[in-house]
Amino acid sequence: MGGLRDVAASFVVPGPAGVAVRDRLKRLTAGDEEVLRLVGDHLGSLASRDLKTRCAVGLDHDGDSWAERKRLLTAQSSSRWAGSITKATHDQWTLARRAQLAHVQGLEAGVRTVAHRLSLPVGEKGTKRTPGGYHSRQEWFAKSRRLHVLEDRLQTARTDWRAGVVHVVRGGKRLLNIRHHLDAAELTEPEWRARWEAGRRFLQADGESGKRYGNETIRVSPDGEVSIKLPAPLAYLANAPHGRYVLTARVAFAHRGEQWRDRVAANRAVAYRVHEDTLRGRWYLTASWGISPVTTVPLAAARANGLIGVDTNADHLAAWRLDNHGNPVGKPLRFGYDLTGTASHRDAQVRHALTRLLHFAKRHGLAIAVEDLDFAAEKTREKHGRRKRFRRLISGMPVARLRSRLMSMAAELGIPLVAVDPAYTSRWGAQHWQKPLTSKTGKPTRHDAASIAIGRRALGHPIRRRTAPPHDDRSDRRGHRTAQAGPGTRGREETRPRIPGPRTRCDGTGYGANAGDQRAQHRSERAAEHGYWRQDPLPLSL
CATH class of the missing domain: 3.30.420.10 (Ribonuclease H-like superfamily/Ribonuclease H)
Incomplete structure (x- = not known):
């Protein structure tokens, strides 16, 4: 049992800190979809440039550089759009750093395992906790080459980690690689291009408490009307005052709809994201907001x-x-x-x-x-x-x-x-x-x-049903043991109390708790211990 690892204590899982609901933007006109694509493409290009700037700064990033990036984006969009873009960039860079650290740790674990198995003789058996040697010389040679590959990858990843260099693809690396394997993905180039452009658009805005309906950039009224604050270069597309564009579609969140309406009616912050599903040809609106941690x-x-x-x-x-x-x-x-x-x-x-x-x-x-x-x-x-x-x-x-x-x-x-x-x-x-x-x-x-x-x-109970019985040299000769009692219960591992009587030799015959008429206790042949016994003669008829 000394080789077993320690078992962590159980705990009650805290509830989520936020919620998100989604609804489809139905009955959009062709003009509405064109405006959404133009706004998303314009803001997506700004987000790509901002991400490039952020990645170039690396570990030298500070509040002043963040403010400078936001100032440059404001002139091409608006202050609120610039705030949403820079915050999304920061979150994406942070996520890439966490993934990079996980990749480094995975490479380190792989190098340790391969190096350990290469150090063992070929064909040596392993244990339940540690692997043995490789099965053949051919496999040993192939793994020795793989060890050099892993070490080279690990050195490159560590260098990037120390320098703060991350590799991020807006739209997704997997979708980017599909471009070179369209036949295997059963996609045409126009279909891939539509998915790629949809993945790189930026149409999301953080909420702001105290503002009308909780969001000045993408505003949704309690009756479901959706309006978007257009960036400065696209202000000519506005169909409502103050450079806003109102969509013909109305939203009505079926899940948590009452909570959402209560928030927007009270002008509490709600974040929105508009995105296109190119496979179905549909547009969706996702609303999200923070909630107070649930008391566990x-x-x-x-x-x-x-x-x-x-x-x-x-x-x-x-x-x-x-x-x-x-x-x-x-x-x-x-x-x-x-x-x-x-x-x-x-x-x-x-x-x-x-x-x-x-x-x-x-x-x-x-x-x-x-x-x-x-x-x-x-x-x-x-x-x-x-x-x-x-x-x-x-x-x-x-x-x-x-x-x-x-x-x-x-x-x-x-x-x-x-x-x-x-x-x-x-x-x-x-x-x-x-x-x-x-x-x-x-x-x-x-x-x-x-x-x-x-x-x-x-x-809080042990997994096993019963503890192991004691050895034969104990007084009760392998008596019953139960592990149902808690670990701190006194007496859970003690022996059973000795009951006075002839079986335990504590008192003489006829004394103690077991004394008395043994026939009343329904024990077979127990009366022979206390009195004279004589077999009755058999009847002559037998």
């Missing part, structure tokens, strides 16, 4: 009525209800989803599975226990070697999507969410719970047993 309930209150342990898998959620003592109640639950097809189909599948899980928890007044998973460093081929199927399995698990969806949906329904350390839940769950719960009517899967382990860890 104490961990003891979340455990009071028991909870549901949930094990996340590539195609389903395995769940099992547990009472507050850690005992499984009822039958295992399974909420499946299909992650093939388009992104919208996958998102709908995840949302539907979580909806069924949350409705079950709400109906029974239970909290939900999930693993605090992070596969960022667990998908490299240096770590898992030839296990391509396993790497593909964990890469396909929608951990980030499930986590964000579950946090927001659980907070909306007021369901506590308890996160636990994922260490050894699958292994110990199968070891201690899969066989005992197997019956003639069904056998729980390994994922079902893992959900019990997750739930017991969230409740």
Whole structure:
């Protein structure tokens, strides 16, 4: 047990700090779409130039340079558009830095693993925690070449990180690379060009409390009227006073519509983003705003009525209800989803599975226990070697999507969410719970047993059902032990009290708690210990 890593304490997950809702801009005229494209292309070009300037500054950026960038953009747009562009640029550069650091850490882990395996003899077996040597000389030679490639990439990435150099593509690097593989992507050049231009447009504005309807740049009235403040070079396109353009489309947010209307009526800040879906030929408006952090309930209150342990898998959620003592109640639950097809189909599948899980928890007044998973460093081929199927399995698990969806949906329904350390839940769950719960009517899967382990860890109980019995030299000769009591409960590992009587030799025969008529205790042949016994003669008829 000394080689096992420490298990982090469970905690109640805090609720989201903001919300976002989306609605389609229906019945737009051709003129409206043309104006949106012109404004988006103009602001997108400004955003591209500003991002180039920001990346050139690198680590030498300060408040004065930020103000200078905003001053240059204001003359070509407006002060509020310039503020939104510079803030988006700063956020994008910061995100690129975080991704760069994660890339450096991933390369370091790969170099360590390959170097360790190359240092071992060919064919040496590994352990559960450390990989062994490579299988053949040919594989060893190929990995030695790969080690040089990884070291070169690591040196380049470290140099960029120290210098503050980031590589960012507005519109997305993946979409840029598709340009060279149009046949494989089944796209024509005009279709790709439309997606590329739509991805590089900039039509988003931050909210401002105290201003009319919470946003002066993209203003949406409570009745759904959308108007946009045009940049200075495009002011001639205005169809409303003060250089504004009013769209013919009206929006009505079906989800959180009442909250949105309350905010805009009170002139509270709401951020908006307009974007085009070129595949469907539709325009959408997304509204977002910050909310006060949801007050999380104490961990003891979340455990009071028991909870549901949930094990996340590539195609389903395995769940099992547990009472507050850690005992499984009822039958295992399974909420499946299909992650093939388009992104919208996958998102709908995840949302539907979580909806069924949350409705079950709400109906029974239970909290939900999930693993605090992070596969960022667990998908490299240096770590898992030839296990391509396993790497593909964990890469396909929608951990980030499930986590964000579950946090927001659980907070909306007021369901506590308890996160636990994922260490050894699958292994110990199968070891201690899969066989005992197997019956003639069904056998729980390994994922079902893992959900019990997750739930017991969230409740503060050990995963194993019972502790190991004592050795034979103990006085009670392998008596029963239970691990249901809490770790701090006094007497949980003590021996059973000695009951006076002939079996324990504490008192003489006829004394103590076990004295008396042994026939009344329904023990077979126990009367022979206390009196004279004689067999009755058999009847002659036999």
